[in-house]
Amino acid sequence: MPLIRHARRDEVGALIAIGLRAWEGAITGLADVNRMRRLAENAFADFLAAHWLSVSLVELDGRPRGWAARENFDESISDLWIEPEAQRRGLGGLLLADLERRIASDGFEAVEIKTHAQNTAAIGFFRKQGYGVSWLSTAYAPRLDRDVEFIGLSKLLAVAAPDLYGR
Numbered sequence: 001m002p003l004i005r006h007a008r009r010d011e012v013g014a015l016i017a018i019g020l021r022a023w024e025g026a027i028t029g030l031a032d033v034n035r036m037r038r039l040a041e042n043a044f045a046d047f048l049a050a051h052w053l054s055v056s057l058v059e060l061d062g063r064p065r066g067w068a069a070r071e072n073f074d075e076s077i078s079d080l081w082i083e084p085e086a087q088r089r090g091l092g093g094l095l096l097a098d099l100e101r102r103i104a105s106d107g108f109e110a111v112e113i114k115t116h117a118q119n120t121a122a123i124g125f126f127r128k129q130g131y132g133v134s135w136l137s138t139a140y141a142p143r144l145d146r147d148v149e150f151i152g153l154s155k156l157l158a159v160a161a162p163d164l165y166g167r
Contacts, residue, residue, distance in 0.1 A: 002090075002091055016041065047069075055068070068095050076112050082095075123151060
């Protein structure tokens with residue numbers, strides 16, 4: 001049975017590996033994976049070393065199988081990565097639902113995430129979870145030395161009405 005929990009500092013290495021494997025699938029066709037791999041690995045290592053407290057993970061069979069982060073503890077999900085072998089098993093949906101509950105309980109009315117516009121698997125996943133496209137933008141990506149289209153997706157969250165009269 002899957003378990004959603006906060007990440008621990010000693011799991012950063014495993015989370016880097018998960019993120020890197022998932023990134024390789026997401027970036028295929030957009031960039032040279034072999035050329036960019038070391039940069040991506042360093043980016044995951046830097047991010048997780050600085051932000052591991054913002055990371056939730058999904059564990060299955062006693063080991064992490066995916067993770068997500070709210071880098072700024074706001075309404076934005078900065079990362080959501082599920083290892084390729086565990087994709088399409090509902091783990092991403094469980095992790096996303098947990099983040100949505102946390103975001104709503106922090107008082108935000110909507111949740112947002114962005115990805116590159118060619119990441120059709122991620123876009124399809126978020127659309128299936130009730131997200132709609134909120135913006136499309138093109139920006140220069142220095143590491144790729146080219147313009148890349150990004151897509152922003154968002155979802156309104158159910159906000160509990162305040163209990164005005166007590167119990």
